[in-house]
Amino acid sequence: MNQTCTTLIQQRGDWWIGWIEEIPGVNCQEKTREELLDTLKITLLEALEFNR
Incomplete structure (x- = not known):
């Protein structure tokens, strides 16, 4: 089953941050x-x- 999620990403200084709108707690930070x-x-x- 395929689902579509909204992914928001931003660059802040030297870092990229992002999260999945529909699922709390799914957020990350990378270079x-x-x-x-x-x-x-x-x-x-x-x-x-x-x-699950």
């Missing part, structure tokens, strides 16, 4: 945009598995 997107995907999957 690059690409690392942030990868980390957000992993964190989202872990949150969905944990809350």
